[in-house]
Amino acid sequence: MASQTQFSDRPRVLVVGGGYVGLYVAKNLQKKVKANGGIVTVVDPLPYMTYQPFLPEVAAGTINARNAVVSHRMHLKDTELISGKVVAINHATHTATVEPADGGAPFELSYRDVVMAAGSVTRTFPIPGLAEAGIGMKTIEEAVEMRNKVLERIETASLMTDQAARARALTFVVVGGGFAGIETITEIEDMARGAVRENNRLKREDLRFVMIEAMGRVMPEVKPDQAEWVVSSMRERGIEVLLNTSLASAEGGLLKLINMADKSPAGEFEADTLIWTAGVQANPMVRATDFPIDDRGRVRANAELRITGDDGPLEGAWAAGDVSAVPDLTGGGVGGFCVPNAQHAVRQAKRLAKNLLADRYGEGQVVEYRHKNLGAVAGMGQYKGVANIMGFGMKGLPAWLAHRGYHGMAMPMFERKFRVVSGWVSNFVWGRDFTQLLNLKNPRKAFVEAATPAKKPAAK
Known part of the structure; x- marks a missing residue:
C-alpha cells in the first residue's frame, strides 16, 4: 500500500462517490466540518457530478454536454478531492482502500465518519453480443x-x-x-x-x-x-x-x-x-465492505440514513441514494423503500448532512427522512412530454414545459442552471445544431497523418 501522507490528517468525513448524494453532502458539510477541525473528503474517479435526467437531451443535442455536469473543484472549495475509486472498506478499523484513477498503487485512507454515496451502475444480463x-x-x-x-x-x-x-x-x-x-x-x-x-x-x-x-x-x-x-x-x-x-x-x-x-x-x-x-443496480463495490447488504445488493439503512445491521445502527456510518435501501415512511415506495431517483437522492443528501452534524457536533436533532414522491416528468423531444405530478397527469406541450421547468430548477448550482437555460434559449432562436464531432476516439489522427512522411510512388 502507498502512503497517505499527502492527505490531511484531520478527522475525516469520507464521502464515497461524487454524484447527487456525494456532491450535496460535501457541499452542505464542508464549511461546518472544517470549522470544527475536521475535513470532508470526496473520492470519485470523475471530477464532476452528472445530472443524469439531462443525458437524453445531451444525446439529442439540446443541452451542451459540459452544462449537464457540475465540477467538484469549482463548487467544493473546502473539500479534499481524491480522483480514484474506493475499492474496499473495513469499518471495523475505519479505513478505506483507494485505487487512484491514474492506475497508481492503492493506498489506505482513515476516516471518522463515512458516507456511502456510490450510486448505481447499469444493470445488464448475460445476453450474447x-x-x-x-x-x-x-x-x-x-x-x-x-x-x-x-x-x-x-x-x-x-x-x-x-x-x-x-x-x-x-x-x-x-x-x-x-x-x-x-x-x-x-x-x-x-x-x-x-x-x-x-x-x-x-x-x-x-x-x-x-x-x-x-x-x-x-x-x-x-x-x-x-x-x-x-x-x-x-x-x-x-x-x-x-x-x-x-x-x-x-x-x-x-x-x-x-x-x-x-x-x-x-x-x-x-x-x-x-x-x-x-434498469440500474446498486454499485457492486459495496460488496467489498463489511457493511450489511440486502438481497438486492444495497447497503441497509434506517430512516435516519444510518447504515444499520441486525444489531442496530453502526457508529459513524451513513448512506443515501441509489446505493442504499432507505425505508419510505410515506408508504409509496416499491417494497417499502425509496425508489432510486434524483428526487430522493438530493433530499436524502441534505437530510443526511444535517443528521451527521447533529450526531457528531450536536447541531440540531437527528430527524428521520420522509418525503412523498412528487411524481415524474419526461421529455419526448421538442415540445412533447408526459408527466404525473402529485397524481395529476399531463401530456404534450404542458408536460414538456413541466419537464423543462422542474429539471431547470433541480439542476444543481445557479451557474449550471443559467448555462442550461441559456442553451435552451439559443436552440429556440437558432435551432438545433446537427454538427457531429468526428475522431473523438482518435484525436491524434490528423496530427499523425501530418507528421508521417508521404510514401513515394512506386517506381514503374
Missing part, C-alpha cells in the same frame, strides 16, 4: 458518443449504395421502456428527423427506430392511460414499440428477439446502434 454491440445511457460520455454516432451513421448511410448496409446503419434500437428508455429514443428520433431534413439524400422513412420492452407496458411511474398515450404517440412518429419482447442475442449486430409470453422467437434484424436502458 450485448457487451460488444451495446452502450448504456448512464454517463455523459455515453450520451456524447450516442449523439455523434447517430449523426455519423446518418451522414455515412446517405452515401451508401448497398441497401442492406444502409438499412442497418439507419436502424437505432433502445432496450428498456422506463423513463430513461422512452426519453432516449424519442429525443434521439427527434434529432435524427431534423438531421435528415438537412440531408437531401435521405428522407424520414429511411430511419428505423425500435424500442424493446420485456413488460406489457412502458413507464410504470405514470398512469396506465398515460403509458398507452406514450406508446400511441411514439408509433404515430414511426417508432416501433415491441412490448412483451426481450433481446435474446446481439452477436455481430444481428438482434434476435424473443416473445416473453411463450419464449418463442420474435424476429431478428440488423442494427449498428443498440442502446441499453433496462
